[in-house]
Amino acid sequence: EAGVVQSPRYKIIEKKQPVAFWCNPISGHNTLYWYRQNLGQGPELLIRYENEEAVDDSQLPKDRFSAERLKGVDSTLKIQPAELGDSAVYLCASNDRMRITGELFFGEGSRLTVL
Amino acid sequence: AQSVTQPDIHITVSEGASLELRCNYSYGATPYLFWYVQSPGQGLQLLLKYFSGDTLVQGIKGFEAEFKRSQSSFNLRKPSVHWSDAAEYFCAVASNTDKLIFGTGTRLQVFP
Numbered sequence: 001e002a003g004v005v006q007s008p009r010y011k012i013i014e015k016k017q018p019v020a021f022w023c024n025p026i027s028g029h030n031t032l033y034w035y036r037q038n039l040g041q042g043p044e045l046l047i048r049y050e051n052e053e054a055v056d057d058s059q060l061p062k063d064r065f066s067a068e069r070l071k072g073v074d075s076t077l078k079i080q081p082a083e084l085g086d087s088a089v090y091l092c093a094s095n096d097r098m099r100i101t102g103e104l105f106f107g108e109g110s111r112l113t114v115l
Numbered sequence: 116a117q118s119v120t121q122p123d124i125h126i127t128v129s130e131g132a133s134l135e136l137r138c139n140y141s142y143g144a145t146p147y148l149f150w151y152v153q154s155p156g157q158g159l160q161l162l163l164k165y166f167s168g169d170t171l172v173q174g175i176k177g178f179e180a181e182f183k184r185s186q187s188s189f190n191l192r193k194p195s196v197h198w199s200d201a202a203e204y205f206c207a208v209a210s211n212t213d214k215l216i217f218g219t220g221t222r223l224q225v226f227p
Contacts, residue, residue, distance in 0.1 A: 042219050042220050091159070093159075106158035106159040109158060
């Protein structure tokens, strides 16, 4: 069974440019998470979806970040415009339970470099 | 607020030596605790988790962790480290809002 798939793996852009990341969770997993991992830090939650509903987006910088999960399957995270401080690894994760007590399955991440 | 502290940023051990990675948490109620491992270029993988019951939990790859409420700790251990264990290890606690809060990680280096 395929794991969580993310693309692109690497992206280098100049500041003020837009960027988008795509995530396809494990089949059947209703809950999808986007995390941001800064260099030398642990992942921090940006947004959590239950099916197509964003149930926790309190940490998402809404002035420049947006996310969608239109059909409750794959998801896109967008940054527009990107800033230097957005350089990080963006991780997508999914699980098959409503509660966090289920195991999260992570993708390999999308590494963003903003110049 | 819930938080996780991993006091060791970087640990180096020889192959075959024992390992203990420290984790302290701050949480008012009984915590749900996790250890994840992140190998270079890989996603995070769950090693083990504690919800309740036996305070010594066994995980994959020969790892175990012990929950000590009195010390607010959940240290990860392995009796004999292999070179393939070199990676970054993250302790995490589940918040009361179903959010996983990660520590800053401990990078493990293994010498032959």
